[in-house]
Amino acid sequence: SYVLTQPPSVSVAPGKTARITCGGNNIGSKSVHWYQQKPGQAPVLVIYYNEDRPSGIPERFSGSNSGNTATLTISRVEGGDEADYYCQVWESSSDPVVFGGGTKLTVL
């Protein structure tokens, strides 16, 4: 089955830019979606279709996808961005829903 690899943790100072990667074989040919999950809460979609933002998600959140790596970029990081972030793709196979292992973003 298809595997998505995320770094377990990323740390960034307030006001700086955080980049969270999601690696997969030829992931650039797929549509990647990103979710933010704060402690004790349900995940929230922050990026869909590689780079699109749902309504209500700040412009500070952006996404890109090329080659073997998709990236979630959070500009001007705030303390409220501290959360776990998961990437997800839909894979045409018997096991179509694939999540990455998640990345814990820490704001220093």
Added chain:
Amino acid sequence: QLQESGPGLVKPSETLSLTCAVYGGSTSSISYSWAWIRQPPGKGLECIGTISYRGSTYYNPSLKSRVTISVDTSQNQFSLKLSSVTAADTAVYFCARLFLAAVDMSWFDSWGQGTLVTVSS
């Protein structure tokens, strides 16, 4: 818009049963499927399975022999049954709406708040 309900404690070897009520939308919509996703304490997300408005299902291969997902469009809800549970099934269980944008392009655009189910005697 999605609300899970069901027992928070299940005994080993018994069947876990949860229901997700859908508000503000219809389980009959052709634009969506409906999903159960779980998260063991301190771990990542795992999709248990999905069901379409017509009742077509996908089950995670690792759980397939124990899972049944059904939809009741008249009640605007869908349900999960997981049989022969063990402590490894202890998790927060989320229901979610899967937006079917196109072939190979689907994402979860709405989630329930989640319910913790503990498997213990």
